[in-house]
Amino acid sequence: MSDTHGATSANAADRAASERPLRILIGADTFAPDVNGAARFAERLAAGLVERGHEVHVVAPAANRKHGTWAEVHEGQEITAHRLRSWRWYPHDWLRFALPWRIKQNSARIIDAVKPDVVHFQSHIIVGRGLSVEAAKRGIRIVGTNHFMPENMLEFTLLPKAWQEWAVGLAWKAAGRTFGRAEAVTTPTLKAAQFLEKHTGLAGVHAISCGIDAHKYSPNWEPRTENRIIFVGRVTGEKQIDVLLRAVTLLPAELDAKVEIVGGGDQKRNLENLATELGIADRVTFTGYVTDEELREAYHRASVLAMPSIAELQSIVTMEAMASALPVVAANAMALPHLVHDGENGYLFEPGNSEDLAAKLRTVLEASPEEYNALKAASAKFIKAHDITRTLDTFESLYRGERVTDPVTESMPVILPD
Numbered sequence: 001m002s003d004t005h006g007a008t009s010a011n012a013a014d015r016a017a018s019e020r021p022l023r024i025l026i027g028a029d030t031f032a033p034d035v036n037g038a039a040r041f042a043e044r045l046a047a048g049l050v051e052r053g054h055e056v057h058v059v060a061p062a063a064n065r066k067h068g069t070w071a072e073v074h075e076g077q078e079i080t081a082h083r084l085r086s087w088r089w090y091p092h093d094w095l096r097f098a099l100p101w102r103i104k105q106n107s108a109r110i111i112d113a114v115k116p117d118v119v120h121f122q123s124h125i126i127v128g129r130g131l132s133v134e135a136a137k138r139g140i141r142i143v144g145t146n147h148f149m150p151e152n153m154l155e156f157t158l159l160p161k162a163w164q165e166w167a168v169g170l171a172w173k174a175a176g177r178t179f180g181r182a183e184a185v186t187t188p189t190l191k192a193a194q195f196l197e198k199h200t201g202l203a204g205v206h207a208i209s210c211g212i213d214a215h216k217y218s219p220n221w222e223p224r225t226e227n228r229i230i231f232v233g234r235v236t237g238e239k240q241i242d243v244l245l246r247a248v249t250l251l252p253a254e255l256d257a258k259v260e261i262v263g264g265g266d267q268k269r270n271l272e273n274l275a276t277e278l279g280i281a282d283r284v285t286f287t288g289y290v291t292d293e294e295l296r297e298a299y300h301r302a303s304v305l306a307m308p309s310i311a312e313l314q315s316i317v318t319m320e321a322m323a324s325a326l327p328v329v330a331a332n333a334m335a336l337p338h339l340v341h342d343g344e345n346g347y348l349f350e351p352g353n354s355e356d357l358a359a360k361l362r363t364v365l366e367a368s369p370e371e372y373n374a375l376k377a378a379s380a381k382f383i384k385a386h387d388i389t390r391t392l393d394t395f396e397s398l399y400r401g402e403r404v405t406d407p408v409t410e411s412m413p414v415i416l417p418d
């Protein structure tokens with residue numbers, strides 16, 4: 001009887017421990033008000049965890065000269081933000097970074113004040129490196145998530161072309177050291193997980209979708225009154241928006257296709273000039289940064305999302321468009337094929353090939369109402385696997401040290417090129 005009672009008490013204790021709210025410290029090199037996929041994921045993760053009753057602290061560079069600790073509200077939830085003194089990197093249009101030579105000292109100070117149950121860093125570059133070093137010293141559980149590809153930052157480093165391959169190699173070695181301190185390493189897709197393992201020597205990387213609040217986006221089933229192609233994201237070189245603009249010039253004139261570029265970045269002026277040179281400036285609108293409500297309206301008035309980027313580890317924008325029941329035409333590169341099922345909810349085109357992009361856009365825009373609605377319905381169906389509820393469930397388990405089975409969000413085999 002006593003053995004049974006003891007086992008019951010132990011089970012109850014285990015259950016209580018697994019349900020106890022956690023104190024979570026999230027580290028990010030980019031966080032709101034920055035507008036990019038990694039920042040949006042960290043923000044949604046933090047807010048979702050607070051909504052579930054956890055205490056969440058975020059360490060991130062200050063968005064301006066003001067730095068310190070204070071409460072911030074994100075997605076309607078209050079978190080404690082530890083904003084580090086930061087410097088602006090002027091080759092980039094908004095990037096600020098925490099001072100690397102003070103990151104260990106700042107990390108130690110914050111960890112000792114917060115006493116977190118778990119540290120979850122979002123990149124290895126500066127904040128993640130400091131937090132992982134100091135958390136490891138204190139025996140605190142560490143989870144690391146990678147949203148970063150070194151190639152994405154090459155154009156902002158000002159390094160000569162001859163040195164860039166060497167720099168990428170150093171960046172991957174640094175990533176291997178930092179992620180090597182984590183008990184669990186994640187990245188948004190299976191292909192991104194294999195990519196990280198290949199370049200760092202890590203093993204057992206979890207593929208966990210960034211997830212989105214799909215219920216915040218709704219389909220527009222009204223008949224189309226125009227052909228409007230939308231791109232959403234940073235207006236930077238690796239997004240290859242120039243490929244989209246050149247593709248538009250190849251579409252039949254009778255389609256009268258319009259393009260809406262939502263987002264800001266260092267290439268905006270160059271792309272405006274390109275649109276003028278191509279003779280399509282009157283059909284291309286650069287809306288800049290928009291609010292969440294304005295973004296939902298933009299998805300509603302669009303006919304198709306074009307995603308020509310070649311460096312997406314997942315693409316939250318593509319998931320938002322799918323939740324809005326938009327067909328997607330995307331580059332057949334990195335993780336985009338996991339979201340765009342060719343011929344079902346959109347089409348894949350050869351990266352960098354404006355002619356192929358134009359052909360696939362034309363297929364969508366010239367589709368019959370029945371064919372077009374089938375593409376829309378497929379997007380709405382496929383996005384269900386990426387609901388953020390599943391993402392939060394999985395990360396909660398990782399934080400508690402529980403074994404997890406990666407949510408199945410992909411239906412295609414992944415083969416990395418040699």
